[in-house]
Amino acid sequence: MLQHDEGHELEVLRYRKRPRIVHAILASSFLLLLLSGLVILWPALSGIAAGGFTRWLHRVAAIGFMSVPFVYWIADREGAKELMVDSFKYDRDDWRWLKRIWSYLFGHAANMPKQGRLNAGQKLHHAAVMLLSASIVITGLAMWFFMPSLGATGQAWAAVIHDISMLALTLLLIGHLYFTFVYKAISGMTTGYVHEVDARLEHAKWVEELEEEAAVEADSESTPTPAI
Amino acid sequence: MEYAFLLDLGRCIGCQACVASCKVGNELGEGQQYIELIEKTNGEFPNLTGGWDNHRCFHCADAACVTVCPTGALFKEDGLTRLERDVCSGCSYCTEACPYDIPVMYEGKSSKCDGCAATVSAGGSPWCVGTCPSAALEYGPREVIQAEAHKRAEAMRDRYPNAHVYGETQAGGLGLLVVMPDDPELLDIPIDPKTPFMADAWQKVVQPAAVGITLGTAVLAGAAAVISRRNHEQEMVVIEAEGLVRDSEKSEEG
Numbered sequence: 001m002l003q004h005d006e007g008h009e010l011e012v013l014r015y016r017k018r019p020r021i022v023h024a025i026l027a028s029s030f031l032l033l034l035l036s037g038l039v040i041l042w043p044a045l046s047g048i049a050a051g052g053f054t055r056w057l058h059r060v061a062a063i064g065f066m067s068v069p070f071v072y073w074i075a076d077r078e079g080a081k082e083l084m085v086d087s088f089k090y091d092r093d094d095w096r097w098l099k100r101i102w103s104y105l106f107g108h109a110a111n112m113p114k115q116g117r118l119n120a121g122q123k124l125h126h127a128a129v130m131l132l133s134a135s136i137v138i139t140g141l142a143m144w145f146f147m148p149s150l151g152a153t154g155q156a157w158a159a160v161i162h163d164i165s166m167l168a169l170t171l172l173l174i175g176h177l178y179f180t181f182v183y184k185a186i187s188g189m190t191t192g193y194v195h196e197v198d199a200r201l202e203h204a205k206w207v208e209e210l211e212e213e214a215a216v217e218a219d220s221e222s223t224p225t226p227a228i
Numbered sequence: 229m230e231y232a233f234l235l236d237l238g239r240c241i242g243c244q245a246c247v248a249s250c251k252v253g254n255e256l257g258e259g260q261q262y263i264e265l266i267e268k269t270n271g272e273f274p275n276l277t278g279g280w281d282n283h284r285c286f287h288c289a290d291a292a293c294v295t296v297c298p299t300g301a302l303f304k305e306d307g308l309t310r311l312e313r314d315v316c317s318g319c320s321y322c323t324e325a326c327p328y329d330i331p332v333m334y335e336g337k338s339s340k341c342d343g344c345a346a347t348v349s350a351g352g353s354p355w356c357v358g359t360c361p362s363a364a365l366e367y368g369p370r371e372v373i374q375a376e377a378h379k380r381a382e383a384m385r386d387r388y389p390n391a392h393v394y395g396e397t398q399a400g401g402l403g404l405l406v407v408m409p410d411d412p413e414l415l416d417i418p419i420d421p422k423t424p425f426m427a428d429a430w431q432k433v434v435q436p437a438a439v440g441i442t443l444g445t446a447v448l449a450g451a452a453a454v455i456s457r458r459n460h461e462q463e464m465v466v467i468e469a470e471g472l473v474r475d476s477e478k479s480e481e482g
Binding site: 040047049052054055106108111151152153155156163164166167175183184 | 292296298299300301314315316317318319320321324325326327336424425426427429430434435438439441442445446449452453455456457458459460461463464466467468472474
């Protein structure tokens with residue numbers, strides 16, 4: 001049996017407050033970076049960039065974006081470690097899940113292989129976000145601080161890699177929002193809780209782990225600690 | 229109509245009058261200048277040759293600075309490369325991209341010759357042209373300037389056998405045609421200035437493609453999301469009525 005928090009009798013806690021705050025910093029800084037970067041990219045909007053306001057905004061947002069791994073590490077070390085490790089570790093169910101990703105893509109979750117706390121798609125998403133963020137931060141810092149020594153060709157390369165990384169991240173964001181919408185998953189990041197039915201459907205192995213933990217806890221509470 | 233400058237390096241005496249009048253006429257700030265004259269000496273004594281490298285905007289037709297400028301502060305007009313400093317965001321892409329190393333950052337914004345846009349549109353001639361005491365500088369319709377340049381190059385060929393007109397083919401054709409007495413590289417002026425390939429690819433391919441792909445994906449995902457959400461809702465109705473039974477579990481039981 002799962003233990004339920006008060007007021008959340010049909011729900012499971014998926015994200016605690018701290019990871020939710022980290023997510024909010026990441027999301028808001030990313031959107032600011034996307035919008036303030038877009039004015040440079042899209043000639044029709046480029047007038048807004050004149051005078052340097054969006055450059056200032058882009059750099060402020062960049063500091064927020066780059067702070068995310070550090071804030072995560074300080075706020076929730078265990079969670080950060082778990083996310084890092086989980087995102088790069090794939091078991092047999094994950095590979096089977098990925099083979100059937102089309103089914104999940106179109107809203108059919110019931111016949112997908114059982115998944116842990118993160119499904120294989122989320123793992124790939126997080127891994128890609130980490131790698132692409134590294135690429136965008138490196139090229140961004142290069143253009144911010146080392147412009148003169150990059151030379152014309154170096155600067156163009158940095159800009160091209162920066163743009164392509166951002167393109168990939170934006171496509172991942174579209175996918176991220178897509179699955180959130182299709183599977184009505186927004187509550188995981190607003191209240192932190194998701195419906196137990198949904199959790200069992202999409203993250204069966206994770207719920208089983210939670211049940212085992214709850215059973216162990218209940219066990220240790222009922223049996224008195226033996227005196228040594 | 230396309231306009232152009234004529235710079236006759238056979239006549240330039242390095243007097244710096246153009247530098248001074250440009251600075252005063254355009255009310256440039258302290259340390260800011262659009263023209264710099266750099267004396268070049270080549271060869272070994274007693275066979276020395278020399279000249280003045282006029283370090284100033286060449287007004288390329290295919291201007292790398294215009295290609296990379298994200299805000300449109302740099303743009304082409306009447307065959308010349310204009311700069312509207314009010315619109316500059318100070319990204320400094322132009323200072324890196326220019327094959328002649330012309331634009332510089334001044335007080336956080338790009339700074340370069342704009343062909344005296346304001347003075348010319350008011351009916352005057354560019355400050356440098358108006359002041360040059362040796363007629364080394366002229367300004368006018370490009371065709372007229374081009375013909376004059378060829379005439380002058382031809383006329384000096386007795387003394388300078390390599391004399392030619394520089395700027396007819398470079399970077400798509402320059403808005404500053406130079407009567408060049410000898411090899412331009414003797415004055416550190418590149419024979420074939422190039423826009424970095426990646427800069428072109430970046431602005432003309434990568435950026436528009438990125439916008440297109442993003443918008444296309446967003447539209448596609450939006451449409452698919454409506455269908456998929458409905459699929460999932462139907463799936464949930466079944467699960468809530470019958471409980472969750474996976475196909476894999478069914479076959480295990482069977």
